[in-house]
Amino acid sequence: MGNAIKNYIFRQFKKTETRKHELNYLFWECTTSCNLNCIHCGSDCSKDSRQKDMPFTDFLKAIVTIENPAKNFTVVFTGGEPLLRKDIESCGKELRKRGFRWSMVTNGFLYNEERHISLMNAGLGALTMSLDGLKDSHNWLRNNPKSFEKVDRAIGLAASSSRLNFDVVTCVNQRNINELENIRQYLIGKGVKSWRLFTIIPIGRAADNPELLLTDSQFKKLLNFIELSREKDELDVKFSCEGYVGCYEWRVRDSGFFCRAGINIGSVLIDGSISACPNIDRSFAQGNIYNDNFYEVWQTKFQPFRNRTWTKTGKCANCKEYKNCMGNGFHNWHGDMKNVLVCHNDLIKESP
């Protein structure tokens, strides 16, 4: 009964948020060049250096159209690897001059002390770094024998700053599922305060590599690990917002599942496309900054994101939990959109 009331109230909250659709969070895919060649590349990011980096002035012209930006509005630099751009700091400073805050997602390979200081000087406010295991498993996924050594240094630098709101993300797979507690201890030792765990969705190279994907029972093991870790105080551990996790909802995250793509989250992609999270199928682009007024697109389009009834198809068509899940994370819809790519709740239910 308690859960039913809680879920009902949370659904009303989500409806209110969707109607309001305030833009709080804007990804800028500033480059698609990357200095690593991760074996899961193509699942959630792509390495496509054929695209030239977007000139900052083009991005700026697009976002100055935003009328009365939300108080907590943040531009999130993503890629590719943003630190390959030499002008990240000057881009960040220009954003701050105009009252926008900015943050960055990085693989940490180029994050040395000099870069840490210049980014802080430029007003970087939040940072996310990828760590996909201890030395062997991280180097395996990142496909580079030096990547752990580099990210180890980078995590130490970022965690030492009380200014940065910093977290570490881990893609959980066959190679690291059994070392999660060791990774947790490592992160505590480095002074990290927050850790988010993901799974890898079966697209791109990940579709053909079973080592990257978890079995049903491993997925449940991951959620149990997160739930248990959240009872301890040293490190804030959470499951990412990638999907609805049924009976684990409110137990593995700070709140219930709410995919805010296109509701509060937008993006400007490398070719100028206007969309939501960068890992969403590119056919969902709602406009292009080179042809359209960015904010007008945000205000008047994005219908597939704000009304998700079209996702009630395939296995979602007769699902009893649809009203709480609404088709899972938006990035789980690819190709012909006839079925959700991953149903996290199914994984839980099918686990022994």
Add this chain to the structure above:
Amino acid sequence: MKVNWKKNLFKGLCLTSVAFVFQACYGTPQDFGQDVLIEGRVVSKNSNLPAKGIKITIEDGPQYVYTDNEGNFGFYTMQRDNLKLTFEDIDSTENRQFIKKDTLLRITDEKVMVNIMLDEKE
């Protein structure tokens, strides 16, 4: 850190997305904006000419910047009540020689302007 659903529900009921902290799947946490912008100019006390290449260091952290050709500098740093800055000529005699100086700033706003005059060494 037991999941306190009552607390989370309260947040959901009472706060708009402005205050409701969230992050996108592959994005960063949100920035709580706890910083201050320090900007200023360094000139020679003797000639009033800009002092370029002066290293400005924050006492209790790793951050530093250098003045540009016009003697200007600017950086963001953690919000705090007082901030001690050290101005130091580190390029020897290349652009004249200045005597090291410390300054204690009282931070009362999100932006602080500071103009510094450095004595030249004889």
